[in-house]
Amino acid sequence: MADVSLRGVRKSYGSLEVVHGVDLDIKSGEFVVFVGPSGCGKSTLLRMIAGLEPISGGEISIEGRVVNDIPSPQRGISMVFQSYALYPHMSVYENMAFGLKLAKTPKAEVDQRVREAARILQIEDYLDRMPKALSGGQRQRVAIGRAIVRNPKVFLFDEPLSNLDASLRAQTRIEIAKLHDTLDATMIYVTHDQVEAMTLADRIVVLNAGRIEQVGSPLELYRNPINTFVAGFIASQRMNFLPVTVEGDRLVLPGGKSVASNHPQRGNARTLGIRPEHLVLATPETAQFSGTLSVIEQFGEYALAYVEMPNGDLMTVKLDGAPDLELHQAIHVGLPRDHIHLFDEAGRALR
Numbered sequence: 001m002a003d004v005s006l007r008g009v010r011k012s013y014g015s016l017e018v019v020h021g022v023d024l025d026i027k028s029g030e031f032v033v034f035v036g037p038s039g040c041g042k043s044t045l046l047r048m049i050a051g052l053e054p055i056s057g058g059e060i061s062i063e064g065r066v067v068n069d070i071p072s073p074q075r076g077i078s079m080v081f082q083s084y085a086l087y088p089h090m091s092v093y094e095n096m097a098f099g100l101k102l103a104k105t106p107k108a109e110v111d112q113r114v115r116e117a118a119r120i121l122q123i124e125d126y127l128d129r130m131p132k133a134l135s136g137g138q139r140q141r142v143a144i145g146r147a148i149v150r151n152p153k154v155f156l157f158d159e160p161l162s163n164l165d166a167s168l169r170a171q172t173r174i175e176i177a178k179l180h181d182t183l184d185a186t187m188i189y190v191t192h193d194q195v196e197a198m199t200l201a202d203r204i205v206v207l208n209a210g211r212i213e214q215v216g217s218p219l220e221l222y223r224n225p226i227n228t229f230v231a232g233f234i235a236s237q238r239m240n241f242l243p244v245t246v247e248g249d250r251l252v253l254p255g256g257k258s259v260a261s262n263h264p265q266r267g268n269a270r271t272l273g274i275r276p277e278h279l280v281l282a283t284p285e286t287a288q289f290s291g292t293l294s295v296i297e298q299f300g301e302y303a304l305a306y307v308e309m310p311n312g313d314l315m316t317v318k319l320d321g322a323p324d325l326e327l328h329q330a331i332h333v334g335l336p337r338d339h340i341h342l343f344d345e346a347g348r349a350l351r
Helices: 042-050 094-103 109-119 136-148 165-183 192-198 218-225 228-233
Strands: 006-014 014-025 031-035 059-060 076-082 154-157 186-189 204-206 211-216 238-242 245-247 249-253 258-260 271-274 288-297 302-308 312-319 332-333 341-343
Touching: 006 042, 014 042, 014 059, 014 211, 031 042, 031 192, 042 059, 042 154, 042 186, 059 228, 076 136, 094 109, 109 136, 109 165, 136 165, 136 312, 186 192, 192 218, 204 218, 204 228, 211 218, 211 228, 228 238, 228 245, 228 271, 228 341, 238 312, 288 312, 302 332, 312 332
Parallel strands: 031 186, 031 204, 076 154, 154 186
Antiparallel strands: 006 014, 006 059, 204 211, 238 271, 245 249, 249 258, 271 341, 288 302, 288 332, 302 312
């Protein structure tokens, strides 16, 4: 295990700066997930920690040692890529042992490490198979096993589940979580999938356009997003946003209806946010807004109703069970005041 520290880390390609002075401390044994939209710099940041991408400025330290000019193989890290990158002409055992053999590790130690990693990942029965005889999930476990045998100080994962189907992603996600618990290792994981971030991370680092927007535990980011970007990105369904004007102690919504608020900074409110699971169906008299049911997605245990507002915006309402609703019918929705988030003109959360 090792801690990882980033101080003012920058990355530029010519005059184009893609990572802007990132400061971050990752504690030894912590599972940290970098999450953000495509092009936000999360994979570039991971590759700079790995030593696969030179930094343009700043300082990266692993276990208290500055590694800016230290080659990747000497940084004490192992990386698992989106592609499995297995040698097709080698068996599972040979793939996992290859790096150790290059390092001239004694044969008995190679065998012990490979078999122990196979036991942890439950791929002992596949050691003699060739990669082409494995499923996608099994190949990814071999790639993870190849990282484990090196006994690294830090594990780096670059979107390792992107090539798997939905059921395998869920299964492998559980295996990675169990692996972290078993090894108690420092892990840094990159994904664009909010569900992966929320279910795996001790802390999430939300990146946007090469900058850190917010760092916190999954529940901290869910309950107290720092701005509209984080609020709209974290969680499986994005937060709904409505423009508001303020009249006394009430927030006036599009259409003229309002909701009471005793927020001490409500006078600065320009946007109201509320998550789909916190909206409730109401009567026309008690609703804060009404619209037309445009689309409904039935998932059995819950449904997502997309309500088209008079101005054309879509609001997402998460409903328990399998509600009997018809397309194009009128939907009336209430906003419980205890679940409302308020944001100012710049999109910053009002605390």
